[in-house]
Amino acid sequence: MTNTTKNVYDLETVMLEDATSEMVIIDQTLLPSETVFLRLKTQKEIWEAIYKLRVRGAPAIGVAAAYGIYLGAKAIKALEYKEFYTDFISLKKYLASSRPTAVNLFWALDRMDECVKRYKEKTVEDIKFELLKEAHKIKEEDTWVCRSIGEYGLTLLKPDMGILTHCNAGQLATSKYGTALAPIYVGQEKGYNLKVFADETRPLLQGARLTAYELNKAGVDVTLICDNMASAVMKNGWVQGVFVGCDRVAANGDTANKIGTSGVAILAKNYNIPFYVCAPTSTIDLNCASGKDICIEERNPKEVTEMWYEKRMAPKDVKVFNPAFDVTDEKFITGIITEYGIAKAPYNESLKEIFKRKRGMV
Structure with missing residues (x-):
């Protein structure tokens, strides 16, 4: 999918399309000659996008990790918490292996992990919904963080x-x-x-x-x-x-x-x-x-x-x-x-x- 927008503020680096269970990113390896949006469904595709710097930058990697592990968790078939959490931790370890230096990757995955543990008394479906909310919150907070850094920096x-x-x-x-x-x-x-x-x-x-x-x-x-x-x-x-x-x-x-x-x-x-x-x-x-x-x-x-x-x-x-x-x-x-x-x-x-x-x- 290509995009010809002329306004940089319209370019969203990482997006979630929950209805189709896809994470959508700008393939930054193709810029500036092409503005191409990739639709990622599998954990392998998300891992590869982080590793190959198709999505890059510490905060964007954090957002991608949050949406990525949510999509992975969404696909887990387990109905009981213990089995669900075992599969979730496997997903977390896999995504964490994509980039060893960027701390935001681990920070976002740990935050999603804490979300799972915080709601362990809920049903698995409810936990998945809480993970979705947490991932959206990580992205929203990032926008505020960046604006705040901009204001302090401008001084x-x-x-x-x-x-x-x-x-x-x-x-x-x-x-x-x-x-x-x-x-x-x-x-x-x-x-x-x-x-x-x-x-x-x-x-x-x-x-x-x-x-x-x-x-x-x-x-x-x-x-x-x-x-x-x-x-x-x-x-x-x-x-x-x-x-x-x-x-x-x-x-x-x-x-x-x-x-x-x-x-x-x-x-x-x-x-x-x-x-x-x-x-x-x-x-x-x-x-x-x-x-x-x-x-x-x-x-x-x-x-x-x-x-x-x-x-x-x-x-x-x-x-x-x-x-x-x-x-x-x-x-x-x-x-x-x-x-x-x-x-x-x-x-x-x-x-x-x-x-x-x-x-x-x-």
Whole structure:
């Protein structure tokens, strides 16, 4: 199914069509040349879509996981809770194996698991209905979270500023607005006229294919640059702030994001440019002490050697190192922007304060 919408805000990354038991996603591997919606029915199709980055971005992965496990649970034939829950846990383990680094995947699956246990005294059919409501709630909350991050992020910006971003943490990575791009979209609504430099983000080119695509559709002033051009635009004085998303934040403030992010942070530090990580609290893992404890996924070498080329561009037998993420040390991060405020160093303390606000304790 194709779509020719011209308004980026009309693009829903993840949708549920409960009547047909399908999850509908934009196939982000085909953007920007084609806007194709995939209709996923089986757990294998949903697993493959997450693994192959057809749906990607930490919040969007969380929403996809919630809808995906709901559809799996909906198909379980068991009538008794114990048998149902055994099958549910099997589904949870299977979907959790699709992406080892994105904490939102596990967060959403755990939240759906807690929903099942919370209503274990109900009938299986009632539990399935509660799972549907919980999945919808996860998506609705994500839109609020992103808008809130955008509002907090905008307090750090002034009109006409130059912003650099890496990978894609925008509308396509979330339910709406994005995380790193949320301050830009909120600023667009308020006439800030921000100028964005989007790193292409090798090797999967999320910046070139996705960030440039959606910002351009939204009418934002965006300039695409190769990853190794970031230093040049910073040195030229064209960048006054760096905003990136993340897949996991450790308790000490170390942050895992798309490969190349740590290099951008080091450059920003050198040029005295503030570097901000936009992180929903669902991506903050206080049980993870530091970046050393974050599992980094290594992906298929073909993404580097031949995926985007008409002919293979590297020697046939050359070794390839292709980590999906790197870890930015907390010392390079100016602030972590959440839906409950902006955390500053020392992060071991400020992130705990953010969660106190979330629980309504302050």
